[in-house]
Each structure stands twice: as C-alpha cells, then as structure tokens.
Amino acid sequence: MTTTVYVPRDSAALAVGADRVARQIAAEALARNLPVRIVRNGSRGLFWLETLVEVQTPQGRVAYGPVVRADVPGLFDADFLGGGAHALNLGLTEEIAYLKKQERLTFARMGVTDPVSVADYEAHEGFAGLRRALALAPADIVQQVLDSGLRGRGGAAFPAGIKWKTVLAAQARQEYIVCNADEGDSGTFSDRMTMEGDPLMLVEGMAIAGIATGATEGYIYVRSEYPHAIATLNEAIGNAEQAGFLGDDILGSGRSFRLIVRKAAGAYVCGEETALLESLEGRRGIVRAKPPLPALQGLFGQPTVINNVITLASVPLILARGADFYKHYGVGRSRGTLPFQLAGNIRHGGLVEKAFGLTLRELLYDFGGGSASGRPIKAVQVGGPLGAYVPESQWDLPLDYEAYAAVGAVVGHGGIVVHDDTADMSQLARYAMEFCAIESCGKCTPCRIGSTRGVEVIDKITSNQNRPQQVILLRDLCDTMLHGSLCAMGGMTPYPVLSAINHYPEDFGIEAPDRAAA
C-alpha cells in the first residue's frame, strides 16, 4: 500500500533543507522498495520544527521534526511510514499543543493540503464561498463582508466592506481588485505563507471581491523577495483557470474575473496603497496625496479595491459560513481572527492564528516559550518596523486595534519581533530612522529630511553631545514627522523611536522620560 508523506514546500522549510529531505525520502523508499507518495504541502507554521515531515496513518497524520536529511534512514529504520517511535516523533500533528490551542479559521488548510491542487482545496471547503457569492446579488455579498466586521489586515484596519461598497457604487468602464502582497514588514510572513501554502484561498477571495464590485480584473503585487510565492501563485492561478474558477464565465455564471501577478522591485514604500498603484502603473512608487481615494480613482484612474492578502483571504470563509460565524470571534470592534507572527529572538517562532483579545504575554510564553537565547525578553516590537516597542508593563493588554492605539502602539499586520536584554534600544531607534531614510519615497519633507536628521540627532544623544537639548529636538522632529508626513512611512517611524526613548530611557543615557508615553 502506498503511504502518503508530507514534506512542506514553504520557504521557511526550504530554507532549512526541506528539498533535500524530500529527495532523501524518495531515494530511501525506492531503495527499500516501499511505495511512497510525497505531497509538498504548505507549512503548519511551527517553524522551529521545520522540516516537519508528516505521515498519513490510519490514526491520522503523525509528525516528525525537525528532520534533516541525515535523519531519513533512521526514520525508515524506525518504521516512520507506520507512525513508528523515534526521537523526532511528535505524535499526531493535530494534537501538538501549539497548533491545538489556536483558532485557525483563515489558516485552517495551511500545511494540510497541497497548495496548488484544486481538488484538495475543494475537499477542504475551498470555493464554497465563491459558489455562495455567485448565487447572491453584489450588494448582498458586500453586506456580508460589512456585517462580518472584517477590517483591513494590512495595518490601517479600515473596514473592508466600506471600500467594497464604494467601488460597487462607482460608475466606470472598468473596476479593479488589487491585492497588496508587498509584505515588507520585518516579523511578518503570513502573506508569504498564504501565497505559498494556500494560494487558492487568495484567488477565491479576489474572485469574490470582483463579483461583489463588478471588477473583472485583479492584480496581485508581490515582493520580488518572494520568488517562491510568485511561482506558487502563478501555478495556482493556472489550475484555477483550468477548473473554471477564474477567467470568462466562472462556473457558467456569466461572470468573468482575470488575475495577474505583478512582481515588485524592492521598494518598501510600495506597501503603501497609492505608491503601490504608481508602481503597478509602471512608475516610481511615489505616494499620491489623498483624496481622491483609490476606491474612486485607483489603478489606471479607475475605481479600485485595494486590500491586503489576509483581508482578501478571510473573505471565502465569511461567505461560506456567514458573517455571524466570523463576527462571533474577537473583541470590541476587532472582529474575527488575526494570524499573529512570532519572530525574532523567540524559542518557538511561528504562526499563531487566534481571535483578537489574547495578550502579548500569552503569545510570548504560552506559545513562544520565551526567548531563543534563554535570556529575559526586554522589548517586543508589534506591528512591523513602524510599530512601537512594547515594554513588559503592557504585555497584558488585549491585542485589539483600539486597546493598542490607546497606548500609542499598533497591532498592524500582527507581526511580533522579540528582543532579549542584550538589545540596545537607542540603536534600534536609530535603525528605525535609518530604515526610513533608505526607504522614503522622497515626496514629502518630514519623511525625507526628518529621517536623516533623526539618525544624526540620535547619534548626538548616544554620544552625549548636548544630550538634554537633543532629546527635546528629537521629540520635536518626531512630532513633525507624525503630523506632517504624507503617508505612514514618515508618519509612523516615530512610533518605534518614541517608544524606545520613553520606555527604555537608560539606553539613551537619560534618566526618565520627560513626557508621557507617545
């Protein structure tokens, strides 16, 4: 009997040798005359266990990890094809505590299915949302998204349904759906995992958005740093077209939707929606002033829905199970779940999908198991390179958009980067300014000039040149950037800087913050 073995094809698995493991399993099975079918699934997101090899047994899928090539002969000797005992045997995958404690709605198929198989996708509730959408009037689809409470998962947290509604109401010769897959924030990888591990979910979400708003064309703007994601997406789109879920006359409904993948070129600011549109149109990715809103004048001047990967990927389930099902998860105005990404100096880094409302402390210790170095955790940057450093006194706040905003922090895209007590917060603040200087589009002065001056001022503070005056100057500069920048690039760079100086003043050589937390 042929045994099915799963070896992930996610970048994080490839980066620790998953291809070699897969080749070794194939070679070993051949040599021992044991029939094996290897499925290259996505990653479960338990990255410290990669390469996580799973074997289909009558009891369920049994996990082994982290497996390296040299382990493979021993695994065969231990009858791993029968779920045999071995030092790397982790038991049934679904029973691994890190996974079992999660609430995987959007990521339910992640690591379970073959990412590019339409049949596998459909066998796991795939395309149920699109089928339901095809039976609804566009306004009813939009109402479902509104009722679900889904807000943009890219960081700004704007209600997705309102954008859709605006585009639906707009009169134009052509509307567009644009997926912002320019996930450039350090500590984030949920978009990459989606595109590599369950790309059909994004395809389905975009097709639903198209049907809901009357858009017949969609673009996915993907980072050039993600070659595997681009390849997997293109493969999935081809398969979806062939199966009739994309293209002209979707499933005989008379509706059309075409998807095009566009490769970005390494400019961080293109994650800002108007800069992204400029780039898609073939220009330098320079921020546009708003208004006009992209929902009215977006790509090529036409009404455009721009949503992040996870936002669009959340839509199929909302349509399949209904707005009430989704809305039931979460707290306050933060509805549903967020795939939190635990990264940096953390023992068990990976993807944790939970409803809004859990705390950072739970993520850091119950899931993450503390720092990777074993040293005390000092600072945690939440929400990407433009997010605040959150000190221990705030680790018990519920993770929801409003609660974080109230303390000058952001949930953003759910990226969580952990630093231990060896981190020098003045250097991380300097780095935030330096990053802004490198990546600024240059259109507005606060961001372009402010970031360069920011680096200089922080250098003066740390080398104790007129320190008290320079601290005041840095705060003034941050105030100008916060309120005077055209977009979030300059407007949020002060978050990591001010949070570092407010919560860790000793790292700057000053005794106590001279103002309340920013």
Add this chain to the structure above:
Amino acid sequence: MTETTDTAGPGIAASIAAAHKDVPGGLLPALHGIQDAQGYVPPDAVPLVAEQFNLSRAEVHGVVSYYHHFRSAPAGRLLVQVCRAEACKAMGADALLQHAEQRLGCGVHGTSADGQYSLEPVFCLGLCASSPSIAINDEVHARITPALFDEIVEEARQAS
C-alpha cells in the same frame, strides 16, 4: 567594461521592451524581463526602453534607479543577500553581515575583486521566525551561523 556581453544586449532589451509596451503598466515587467535575461539593466538599454514606451530616458532611468531590485551593473556570479531587518537583528544579523563582508571580500553593495560575489542587504525575506536569514541567487537559507554561512556559500560556489 561590458562591451563583449553587451553586443547581444541591446537587441534583447529592445525586443523585451517591445513585447511589454502595450501591457498596461508594462514598464516594470519589461525591466524585470531585461534583468532576468541579462543579470542587470544595462545603461544602454535605457534609451531603447524609453523609445518603446514613449517615455523620456530620464523617466526610465528614474524608475530603474528608484527600485532596490534593479541593478545598473552586473552582479557577481553569486548574489548574496543578508537580511538586515529587526527580526534578524534580534538574532545576530549585524555580526553575520560583518562576517559576510570578510568572507566574501567585499563590502555591502559591493562585488568581490574576482567577480565571484556581490553582497546586498535585504529588508526581510519573510523568514523572521527562523532568523537570521540569507538568500543566494534567490535560494533562501535560515538559522544562519557564521560557520553555516561559510558552508552554504562554498556549496553554492561549487554548484554555480
């Protein structure tokens, strides 16, 4: 400096540009095509692209130079990218970058004298839970120590 490789270059660049000129927003795909084919966007391709797209040379140059991904000069045989973003920094990326400079014999944004290696910083490869990470000619590697870095670079050099 690149006369020999460029004799075929302008023809390739012009035909790639021509193939993309009617694609909406086709300039970036055209530049990607040229860089994928030639390893960089040669300065003498710029006027040819400009002509196809009915743009000024300055506009095309502006796009090429704006994006970190596009190169105006050839890279070494192995393009080594070391992630400098926060998650990797938290796990020693700064020290790794210093090690890379020594091992490859070139500074950041530089190419080694023998043309073997180019070293570029990169801001996030999406491997933040397995940091620090690097990429060599688009192939990603995670949990990198200096010793592992040397091993991977040597393996890639022999394979290339």
